[in-house]
Amino acid sequence: MTTKDILNFFFELGQLKKVEHEGWRLAGVEHPEKVTDHSLRVAHIAYALAHLEQYPNPEEVCTMAVFHDIAECRTGDVHNVAKHYVKRDEARAVRAQLKNLGTLGKKIYLLWKQVEDRKTKAGIIAKDADYLEQAVTAKEYLERGIDLATVWIENVERRLKTKSARTLLDGLRTTRSTDWCKKQIMVS
Secondary structure (H helix, E strand, O other): OOHHHHHHHHHHHHHHHOOEOOHHHHHOOOOOOEHHHHHHHHHHHHHHHHHHOOOOOHHHHHHHHHHOOOOHHHHOOOOOOHHHOOOOOHHHHHHHHHHHHHHHHHHHHHHHHHHHHOOOHHHHHHHHHHHHHHHHHHHHHHHOOOHHHHHHHHHHHHHOOOHHHHHHHHHHOOOOOOHHHHHHHHHO
């Protein structure tokens, strides 16, 4: 692994700042968030969710979340309708991305793979964070009049595995995305 290999990986990760979450276009969102926007909030949620699930190393789960969508640098984001017609090999893309990074690449791959496989407690929590972030984004879009965003919340509800994620999803139904700032505005 050379300095150039690492820098090339960093530059490739920068592609995620350009890739939009395409599924939201199906719901009528003209300018959906970028994959980096999604991944950052997934990492935040993953850390909190790991804590709520009493996972002993929430930093590990957070790190998994940071890397969970890196394949999309090469494959793009493919929404659920397109997935019926398009085959992506994300594992191959991730292996190719990381092949020049030696031990570092192997460690990142193992983190990514746990989220994909959902066979470890950490992987399950990280994937639940991914789903939960999609539901939070859907709630924000619902409040902006994108009615089809309810489908994302319904899909998430069927997929969540952890008790804490299900509890948070239930709370999402009665919490508005602006509740946090109303309290702050009223205090001023």
